[in-house]
Amino acid sequence: MAGREVQYGVALENFTPYPAEPSIDGIMDYAARAEALGFHSAWVWDHILLGTRRPFPFLEALSTLAALAVRTSRLRLGTGVCVLPLRNPVVLAKVLASVDHLSKGRLILGVAAGWYTREFEACGVPFTERGKIFVRNLDIVKRFWTEPQVEGAIDGFTFNGAVMLPRPVQRPRPPIFLGGYVDTVFKRIVRHGDGWLTYFYTPDSFRKAWARLHDLAREGGRDPAELRNVSQLPICVARTFEEADRGIRDFIGRYFDVAPWSESTPDSAIRGTPDQCAEQLARHIQAGVEHIVFVPADYRTSQLELIAREVIPRLRGMATGATA
Numbered sequence: 001m002a003g004r005e006v007q008y009g010v011a012l013e014n015f016t017p018y019p020a021e022p023s024i025d026g027i028m029d030y031a032a033r034a035e036a037l038g039f040h041s042a043w044v045w046d047h048i049l050l051g052t053r054r055p056f057p058f059l060e061a062l063s064t065l066a067a068l069a070v071r072t073s074r075l076r077l078g079t080g081v082c083v084l085p086l087r088n089p090v091v092l093a094k095v096l097a098s099v100d101h102l103s104k105g106r107l108i109l110g111v112a113a114g115w116y117t118r119e120f121e122a123c124g125v126p127f128t129e130r131g132k133i134f135v136r137n138l139d140i141v142k143r144f145w146t147e148p149q150v151e152g153a154i155d156g157f158t159f160n161g162a163v164m165l166p167r168p169v170q171r172p173r174p175p176i177f178l179g180g181y182v183d184t185v186f187k188r189i190v191r192h193g194d195g196w197l198t199y200f201y202t203p204d205s206f207r208k209a210w211a212r213l214h215d216l217a218r219e220g221g222r223d224p225a226e227l228r229n230v231s232q233l234p235i236c237v238a239r240t241f242e243e244a245d246r247g248i249r250d251f252i253g254r255y256f257d258v259a260p261w262s263e264s265t266p267d268s269a270i271r272g273t274p275d276q277c278a279e280q281l282a283r284h285i286q287a288g289v290e291h292i293v294f295v296p297a298d299y300r301t302s303q304l305e306l307i308a309r310e311v312i313p314r315l316r317g318m319a320t321g322a323t324a
Contacts, residue, residue, distance in 0.1 A: 004320040007291040008312055009041030010034045011080065011232060012068075013299040014059040015050070017254045021057040027064065028071045033301055035075045037308035041108065042068060043080035043232070043293050049119055062095050069103035078108035080232060080293065081179040081197060085114055085130045086123045089137035090157070090164075093144040097168045105169035110197045110230070111138065112179035115259070131184065138176070138192055145173040177230055181262045186213045190220040195228035200256075200264035206231060207287040209263065231289045235270040236297035237277055237306040244271035244297075251297045270294075274306065278314035290320045 012031060016022050031042045046061035065077050077099070084092075100107040113134040114120065120127040136155050143150050145168055150159040168174050177197040178189045186209075189196055196213055198206065214224035234252055238244035248269040258264050270280045284292065296303035 004290050006285055006289070006315070006318060006320060007040040008307075009043055009076070009078070009230075009291065009293040010039050010304065011043050011045070011293055011295040011299075012064070014044045014061065014064050015047070015056045015255075018051070018055045018057060022059045024059060024064070024067065027059070028067065030299065030301060030304070031068050031072055031075060034304055035072050037304060039075065039304075039308065041076040041078055041291070041293065042072070043078040043108075043110070044068075046079055046082045047116065047119060048083070048086055049122060050116060052118070062092075062099060065099050065107070066102055069099055069106065072103075072106075074106075076106045076108050077103055078177075078230075078293075079110045080199075080230075081110035081112040081177075083114040083119070084111040084137045085125050085133040086119065087137065089140035090144065090162075092137070093141040094164060096141070096174070097145065097164070097166065100168035100170060100174055101166060107168065107170070107174040108177065109174050110177045110179060112197075113185075135188065135192065142173060142176075142192075175228070177228070181209075181259075181264075183212070183216065186216045187220065189213060189227065190217045190222050194226075195230065197230040197232070198264075199232045200234065200258060200266070200268045201231060202263075202265060202268045203283040203287040203289075205263040205265075205268075206284065206289060210288045228290055229288070230291040230293060231284060232293045232295055233268060233270055233281075233284065234266070234295040234297070235277065235303070235307065237274060237303060237311060238271070239273065241272040241276055244273075244276075245269075247271075247297050274310035274314065277307075277311045281311070281315055282318060285315065285318050285320060288321055 012027050014022050044061045044064050047058050050056045061079050113130045117127050144164045150162040175194045177195045178193040179197045217224040236244040236248035248271045252266045270277050
């Protein structure tokens with residue numbers, strides 16, 4: 001859908017490759033600088049535990065959002081993405097509603113079913129049932145956010161006039177984006193969500209998947225124009241393409257495991273001079289991306305500065321689906 005103004009956010013370093021550990025002070029300062037530079041949103045990653053031989057120390061996502069809510073005043077605050085089956089949905093509804101109050105209505109909820117088997121085993125959640133648990137948990141969260149009281153039995157949960165107050169500041173509720181790659185996820189978006197949050201997609205892959213989601217929306221009786229999207233993209237701005245390419249590939253190799261069976265790829269990285277980065281981003285915008293979340297190389301503040309001062313101004317005025 002052409003004509004929507006593009007928004008720009010940043011991912012935060014609430015996990016690191018071992019032996020480094022994430023710094024809460026560093027995260028707060030980074031988010032404050034992003035806000036001062038005019039970014040629209042800041043996003044945290046989510047795992048309870050990740051890695052064995054190659055562990056990744058993680059600051060818990062929702063606690064980190066609560067701290068960010070107090071430190072910032074304008075940034076929208078998102079989970080990119082919360083592994084929904086691992087959480088008790090009643091407790092989760094309460095925590096997220098509280099974050100929405102702490103932030104005065106700035107929460108964006110990104111959720112997914114999860115993929116890391118050991119994490120599910122450690123949390124006592126059956127991995128093979130994660131899809132069913134995901135749908136159940138999302139339904140319970142939404143009901144507590146929107147219904148005066150919740151009644152009935154839902155797959156092991158019993159609600160007898162259950163009332164949860166205060167509800168989120170945003171009405172009828174905070175926006176919900178679902179992450180994932182396959183038709184099963186897209187059908188859940190059509191039935192349960194406000195849009196799609198994707199990760200490391202090239203413009204061509206995004207365009208095809210976004211068109212597929214629109215087809216499924218029409219088949220499911222939903223207006224595709226209601227749906228929104230968020231795309232997480234790694235980026236390195238440098239003096240030359242070669243320098244940026246080396247930097248971003250090193251960063252991705254140390255921080256991320258990109259699923260080989262998905263459309264996600266390190267080749268999605270935005271890299272090069274400011275002009276080259278703007279040209280690459282324009283192709284994502286032309287493909288239909290509405291909200292770009294930058295994952296800057298090594299989470300350097302200098303990258304934030306370059307993106308805000310040298311790259312985004314070159315895209316000023318571009319709307320989703322428009323040509324440069």
